[in-house]
Amino acid sequence: MTQDAAQDGTSFGDSTLQAxxxxxxxxxxxxxxxxxAALHAAQGAALVAMVARYTTRAxxxxxxxxxDRIIAAADTARERALALADADAAAFTAVGAAYKLAKESEADKASRxxxxxAALLEAARVPAAVVAAADEVVSLAAELLPIGNPNVVTDIGAAADAARAAVASSQLNIAINVASLDGVAGAEFAPVLKQIEEVIARAxxxxxxxxxxxTG
Structure with a gap:
């Protein structure tokens, strides 16, 4: 999905993998x-749901x-993360548009x-939401591990790894946007940055x- 596709409402969910x-x-x-990052979280959620569905034997x-609760939660997390991929593209586009605004007059400069x-805040809030989705993926995967079908246990590890990648990449995207904000605005994201460290450790x-x- 290109930047133009993000603007015309095309979703990542409508795109082929090749495209x-x-x-x-x-x-x-x-x-x-x-x-x-968002799609990492979506893939992690999908893997959790898959393992859970294989854990419905007699x-x-x-x-x-x-x-059943894990399946429902993982499916919801997958859809939320997929939507965040679209939101990230839209937020990035908005940042670029904001920097292109006129700056001739003092009023222009203030408005710009x-x-x-506003655009930078939204661009940081989207990856912060990805962190929340990935956090849930790790929690669901950890809950599933003791009871999950052992034949697909490696996919629980893969889900954790995908969620870890989601939060690690989100950390970078939050940091670069926060770096352009003043301290007051940027302080909003301090709890999320701490949460990222915890999610990585749990993953x-x-x-x-x-x-x-x-390995036993």
């Missing part, structure tokens, strides 16, 4: 790392209420500065737990 990768490789502002009956701040621990489950 998405071609757009990602192209010399266009969006999609970029922000969309990649022998899993006692855990079925938990499994206000628009830039790494879950990855190691899966390795231990495989």
């Amino acid at each position: 998405y990768l071609e757009d990602l490789a192209a010399k266009v502002p969006a999609p970029g790392g922000g969309a990649v 022998k899993d009956a006692d855990n079925r209420p938990v499994v 500065a206000e628009a830039i701040t 790494d621990a879950l990855h190691n737990d899966v390795v231990e489950a495989i």
Whole structure:
């Protein structure tokens, strides 16, 4: 999905994988790392849902209420993360448009500065929302690990790794936008930056737990 596609309402969900990768490789502002982060979270959520759906055998009956809840939550997280990929492209486009506003008069400069701040805030809030989605993916994956179908346990680790990539990439996107904001506006994101460190630690621990489950 190109920058023009982001403007005309085309969704990442409507794009083929080949078209998405071609757009990602192209010399266009969006999609970029922000969309990649959101799609990492979406893939992690999809993997959790897949493992949960494989954990609906007769022998899993006692855990079925938990499994069904995880499936529903993971499906919702996937859709939310996919929507955030679109939101990131739109936010990035808005930042570029704000910087192109007129700055001839003092009124122009003030209006432009206000628009830039608003656009940068939204551009940081989108990856912050991706962090929240990825955080949920890690939590769902950790909850599923003890009861999940062992035949697909590696996909729980892959889900954790995808969520980790989502938050690590989001950290970069938050940081670059916050760097252009004043301290007061940027302070909004301090809790998210701390949350990122916690999610990365939990994702790494879950990855190691899966390795231990495989190797004994």
